[in-house]
Amino acid sequence: MEFITESHYFRVMPFLLEGLVWTLLITFVGLILGFILGAIFGFARLSKSKLIYGIATVYVEVVRGTPILAQILFIYFGLSDLTGINIDKITASIIAIAVNAGAYIAEIVRGAVYSIDTGQEEAGRSIGLTRNQTMRYIIWPQAFRRMIPPLGNQFVISLKDTSLFSVIAVGELLYMGQQYYGMTFQAFQALTMVCVMYLVITVPTAVYLRRVERRLDV
Amino acid sequence: MITVKDLHKSFGSNEVLKGINAEIKEKEVVCVIGPSGSGKSTFLRCLNLLEEVTSGDVLIQGENLTDPKININDVRSRVGMVFQHFNLFPHMTVMDNITIGPIKVKGMKKTEAEKIAHPLLEKVGLSDKAVAYPESLSGGQKQRVAIARSLAMEPSIMLFDEPTSALDPELVGDVLAVMKDLAQEGMTMVVVTHEMGFAREVGDRVLFMDEGIIMEEDVPERLFGNPQNPRTQEFLSKVL
Ligand SMILES: Nc1ncnc2c1ncn2[C@@H]1O[C@H](COP(=O)(O)OP(=O)(O)OP(=O)(O)O)[C@@H](O)[C@H]1O
Ligand SMILES: [Mg+2]
Numbered sequence: 001m002e003f004i005t006e007s008h009y010f011r012v013m014p015f016l017l018e019g020l021v022w023t024l025l026i027t028f029v030g031l032i033l034g035f036i037l038g039a040i041f042g043f044a045r046l047s048k049s050k051l052i053y054g055i056a057t058v059y060v061e062v063v064r065g066t067p068i069l070a071q072i073l074f075i076y077f078g079l080s081d082l083t084g085i086n087i088d089k090i091t092a093s094i095i096a097i098a099v100n101a102g103a104y105i106a107e108i109v110r111g112a113v114y115s116i117d118t119g120q121e122e123a124g125r126s127i128g129l130t131r132n133q134t135m136r137y138i139i140w141p142q143a144f145r146r147m148i149p150p151l152g153n154q155f156v157i158s159l160k161d162t163s164l165f166s167v168i169a170v171g172e173l174l175y176m177g178q179q180y181y182g183m184t185f186q187a188f189q190a191l192t193m194v195c196v197m198y199l200v201i202t203v204p205t206a207v208y209l210r211r212v213e214r215r216l217d218v
Numbered sequence: 219m220i221t222v223k224d225l226h227k228s229f230g231s232n233e234v235l236k237g238i239n240a241e242i243k244e245k246e247v248v249c250v251i252g253p254s255g256s257g258k259s260t261f262l263r264c265l266n267l268l269e270e271v272t273s274g275d276v277l278i279q280g281e282n283l284t285d286p287k288i289n290i291n292d293v294r295s296r297v298g299m300v301f302q303h304f305n306l307f308p309h310m311t312v313m314d315n316i317t318i319g320p321i322k323v324k325g326m327k328k329t330e331a332e333k334i335a336h337p338l339l340e341k342v343g344l345s346d347k348a349v350a351y352p353e354s355l356s357g358g359q360k361q362r363v364a365i366a367r368s369l370a371m372e373p374s375i376m377l378f379d380e381p382t383s384a385l386d387p388e389l390v391g392d393v394l395a396v397m398k399d400l401a402q403e404g405m406t407m408v409v410v411t412h413e414m415g416f417a418r419e420v421g422d423r424v425l426f427m428d429e430g431i432i433m434e435e436d437v438p439e440r441l442f443g444n445p446q447n448p449r450t451q452e453f454l455s456k457v458l
Contacts (some may be wrong), residue, residue: 117305119303120305120307122268122299123299123301123305123306123307123367124307125291125294125296126294126297126298126299126321127294127298127318127323127371128294128295128319128323128371129291129292129318129323130291131321133322137318137322138307141309142307145309210366
């Protein structure tokens with residue numbers, strides 16, 4: 001018993017649990033906002049208006065074409081440099097996840113809506129539903145089901161991306177692990193446990209998603 | 219009931235309908251036949267504006283569909299459409315497929331809408347399938363649900379675009395029987411079909427379309443028995 005409680009594998013845990021809370025918080029809040037952005041820009045990418053389509057395309061391409069590390073530094077340092085307003089690290093992290101994931105989710109939304117057979121829209125319109133009703137009651141529910149696997153995948157990606165925020169000293173999982181081995185010089189044990197903590201979230205998610213995917217296939 | 223005047227429809231530079239004139243009276247059953255690509259589906263789809271009309275007029279119960287001020291959702295709710303591939307809503311039960319129109323378009327309560335749906339399900343012979351999902355139905359059953367879904371809006375006109383073409387031969391009969399009942403009840407129907415037997419038996423009039431125009435039209439006995447236009451003769455010699 002004494003052996004276990006003395007072990008660094010064990011003693012690092014309070015740090016990591018605190019880090020995990022921040023990691024999950026940034027991921028969840030960031031992704032909820034990212035989903036809203038993604039839905040808006042995803043529909044914009046389906047718009048017949050060239051202007052709306054153009055704006056959404058610029059957003060998607062700029063975000064997807066630049067590294068998320070540059071994005072977080074841009075949001076945290078770049079914007080405060082420009083505006084003189086300082087935002088706190090957690091807010092900056094949440095914005096970074098939202099803006100980054102939003103672009104990928106926009107493509108998920110666009111692809112899912114686009115994949116629904118045009119006959120569905122025609123059937124909806126032919127019984128007298130308006131465009132919006134057809135989208136809301138016919139297209140969107142079907143599209144949303146198809147979005148679940150790629151959204152889950154995006155959750156895993158964004159969760160791992162939060163580790164990059166250690167560069168601005170956000171107290172997330174990886175950063176807390178680094179803090180621990182900075183004090184104890186037990187890098188191997190601390191980082192092993194950091195990885196275990198990520199895996200505890202990501203592996204069950206992946207397994208669950210594969211099951212959903214198989215069910216959607218039939 | 220339906221008046222079509224000099225209807226033209228182009229997709230880009232491809233002119234598909236080249237001046238269609240037609241008059242469909244109340245309670246009439248008009249069958250449209252013709253070779254593939256002749257514009258039959260396009261013509262039908264112009265009758266409820268699933269395709270935008272390039273030029274000409276389409277009048278439904280006196281209302282001109284090409285009038286930009288027209289409420290197209292309202293017109294569509296009075297013109298039912300049945301598709302070759304059924305296009306049922308796969309995420310809804312049979313009952314929900316049928317009631318969504320009355321609920322969302324007419325603002326009916328769910329229970330009211332279901333009161334309309336039950337006799338319709340009975341009419342198409344699927345009373346036991348109300349809570350089933352489309353994926354568990356055969357093609358013929360799906361098409362009958364699709365017909366019930368259109369009827370739930372209590373349309374005054376029904377359009378059918380090759381309603382039996384995607385069905386296994388043994389399932390065709392049930393769908394045609396439902397359509398025949400509808401015709402006998404006095405529904406105004408426009409039916410694009412390859413079922414010459416149905417056209418001959420149920421149709422009041424048959425339109426033969428080719429290359430974007432109506433080449434010949436007549437009562438079934440004469441059009442099938444003694445076609446005048448050489449194109450009609452050629453087409454019928456292939457399909458009969
Ligand atoms: N949305 C569209 N965009 C471009 N061309 C189209 C479109 N819909 C139909 N067409 C073209 O219009 C022509 C007529 O098509 P339509 O579907 O009306 O023929 P059809 O008589 O119904 O044939 P079929 O018996 O094969 O169903 C075809 O050449 C087709 O390629
Ligand atoms: Mg067709």
